[in-house]
Amino acid sequence: MNVTDLVLELQNVETYYGKIHALRGISCSVRAGEIVTLLGANGAGKSTTLRTISGLNRASKGTIIFMGEDITGKQPHEIVEMGLIHVPEGRRIFKGMTIKENLELGSFTLKDDSERQKRMDHVFELFPILHERRNRDSAMLSGGEQQMLAMGRSLMTKPKLLLLDEPSMGLAPFLVKEIMRIIVRLNKEGVTILLVEQNARVALQLASHGYVLETGRIVLKGDAETLRRDESIVKAYLGE
Amino acid sequence: MSNLDIILQQLANGLILGSFYALVALGYTMVYGIIKLLNFAHGDLYMVGGFVGFLILSAISGLLGESWTAIVCSMVLSMLAVGLLGVIIQRVAYRPMLKAPRLSILITALAVSMILSNGVMAITDGEYLAFNTDLGYEGLDFGNVFISYTQLALVVSACLLMVTLTFFVNKTLYGKAMRAIAIDQDACKLMGINVNRIIGLTFFIGSSLAAAAGVMAGVYYGSLHFSMGFVIGLKAFTAAVIGGIGSIPGAMLGGLLLGLLEAFGTQIPFIGSEWKDVFSFGLLILLLILKPTGILGKTEIERM
Numbered sequence: 001m002n003v004t005d006l007v008l009e010l011q012n013v014e015t016y017y018g019k020i021h022a023l024r025g026i027s028c029s030v031r032a033g034e035i036v037t038l039l040g041a042n043g044a045g046k047s048t049t050l051r052t053i054s055g056l057n058r059a060s061k062g063t064i065i066f067m068g069e070d071i072t073g074k075q076p077h078e079i080v081e082m083g084l085i086h087v088p089e090g091r092r093i094f095k096g097m098t099i100k101e102n103l104e105l106g107s108f109t110l111k112d113d114s115e116r117q118k119r120m121d122h123v124f125e126l127f128p129i130l131h132e133r134r135n136r137d138s139a140m141l142s143g144g145e146q147q148m149l150a151m152g153r154s155l156m157t158k159p160k161l162l163l164l165d166e167p168s169m170g171l172a173p174f175l176v177k178e179i180m181r182i183i184v185r186l187n188k189e190g191v192t193i194l195l196v197e198q199n200a201r202v203a204l205q206l207a208s209h210g211y212v213l214e215t216g217r218i219v220l221k222g223d224a225e226t227l228r229r230d231e232s233i234v235k236a237y238l239g240e
Numbered sequence: 241m242s243n244l245d246i247i248l249q250q251l252a253n254g255l256i257l258g259s260f261y262a263l264v265a266l267g268y269t270m271v272y273g274i275i276k277l278l279n280f281a282h283g284d285l286y287m288v289g290g291f292v293g294f295l296i297l298s299a300i301s302g303l304l305g306e307s308w309t310a311i312v313c314s315m316v317l318s319m320l321a322v323g324l325l326g327v328i329i330q331r332v333a334y335r336p337m338l339k340a341p342r343l344s345i346l347i348t349a350l351a352v353s354m355i356l357s358n359g360v361m362a363i364t365d366g367e368y369l370a371f372n373t374d375l376g377y378e379g380l381d382f383g384n385v386f387i388s389y390t391q392l393a394l395v396v397s398a399c400l401l402m403v404t405l406t407f408f409v410n411k412t413l414y415g416k417a418m419r420a421i422a423i424d425q426d427a428c429k430l431m432g433i434n435v436n437r438i439i440g441l442t443f444f445i446g447s448s449l450a451a452a453a454g455v456m457a458g459v460y461y462g463s464l465h466f467s468m469g470f471v472i473g474l475k476a477f478t479a480a481v482i483g484g485i486g487s488i489p490g491a492m493l494g495g496l497l498l499g500l501l502e503a504f505g506t507q508i509p510f511i512g513s514e515w516k517d518v519f520s521f522g523l524l525i526l527l528l529i530l531k532p533t534g535i536l537g538k539t540e541i542e543r544m
Contacts, residue, residue: 105413
């Protein structure tokens with residue numbers, strides 16, 4: 001493994017949620033150009049892992065290294081400026097503001113207006129429906145459209161690493177396919193992706209390899225093919 | 241005086257009073273929108289704004305007299321100084337309390353209010369200060385209705401400030417970030433927004449608008465007193481709630497409505513102007529019963 005192409009590395013990261021010991025020593029890594037997935041049941045610590053990486057939660061122990069730089073303890077907005085973008089669980093779009101305003105906020109760290117316009121055109125090309133409704137209140141969007149907006153918003157800066165937290169949650173199967181198609185396309189355009197999913201079947205189709213979390217620990221890791229064949233994974237997360 | 245004259249005169253009076261209320265209510269509503277704090281010290285920032293404006297005017301009156309130029313200069317400088325004071329208060333008193341129970345930060349706001357008003361009382365010995373200007377008494381004379389140029393200028397400046405604020409909040413990226421923080425703080429952090437800096441900016445803008453109103457009130461009433469922030473604080477709070485707390489157009493509308501209500505209330509037979517506070521707070525009670533979210537407020541589940 002070439003060390004220089006490591007985009008993200010977690011070394012024994014521990015996080016508390018109040019008194020709950022949510023992460024109990026997570027070590028994992030993502031290399032440039034990969035799609036890596038974090039699997040696990042509800043409450044296993046998948047979202048907490050992402051929140052700790054993006055700085056919303058603070059790691060009490062361990063180190064997080066992004067593009068060769070220690071980002072443990074940095075403020076979320078500083079981490080965003082480095083090109084690590086987190087699309088949180090539940091989309092968290094700004095309801096009450098228009099789609100265009102949501103996208104503009106996604107480009108908050110950009111100083112250059114022409115670059116902003118370029119990025120917005122790119123997002124509109126990926127999600128034509130957003131262009132059609134750009135001046136509407138984002139609260140009026142359907143679940144799938146909200147997910148598209150949340151992803152579009154994260155693409156307003158050129159992300160080096162995208163953290164996606166359950167992008168398929170609550171979506172109809174054809175929309176899940178659509179979102180997955182976009183994820184693959186973004187990855188081909190050079191965005192490295194760390195994908196959290198409950199839908200392990202879908203996630204393992206996209207990812208090159210994955211980690212399985214259980215009560216704040218990584219209990220299994222391997223390439224997607226192996227994980228797909230693992231009986232215990234199949235039983236626990238693929239719903240056999 | 242004919243009925244029409246009375247209506248026109250009270251319309252003018254109400255608009256002036258209403259623009260003071262609106263300017264102060266804006267700070268209330270912006271701070272509430274962004275960190276869900278009822279900043280009880282806000283009325284005192286209006287008072288401090290008046291005094292700072294007075295100090296600056298006294299300092300530069302040798303150079304510029306007490307003309308419009310001098311007053312505009314002292315208003316702008318007072319806005320900057322009080323805006324900065326608001327940021328300092330936020331940083332020192334409120335930010336450490338943001339994660340504490342809601343009541344703690346409310347009590348902190350009351351303490352800040354007392355520190356400001358009692359501080360100014362100590363400095364001024366509790367005396368009234370005459371806010372002298374030589375703006376003259378010319379104006380528009382429509383027979384029985386008279387509107388001085390000073391009154392006109394005050395309403396126009398208040399409108400200018402409100403238009404500028406509306407533009408800022410709706411059209412600029414920082415303004416949009418302010419509105420977004422009121423919706424979802426964590427999501428804002430993930431956009432790369434330095435939330436603390438935007439909260440500071442909100443305090444700066446809100447406090448400087450209150451200071452502008454304070455200087456205007458000094459010009460309009462011709463005197464200043466350390467207690468002048470108390471009642472306007474309550475009125476502005478009322479205006480903000482009437483308009484829908486957290487809503488910027490709501491605060492403007494609520495302020496103007498309240499000013500007009502008080503002006504016209506004085507014309508009801510057998511009821512004198514000393515009853516005007518009863519109208520304001522009566523309306524507040526009525527509204528809280530009928531439409532607790534205010535005229536332009538959104539229905540929202542309170543997350544106490």
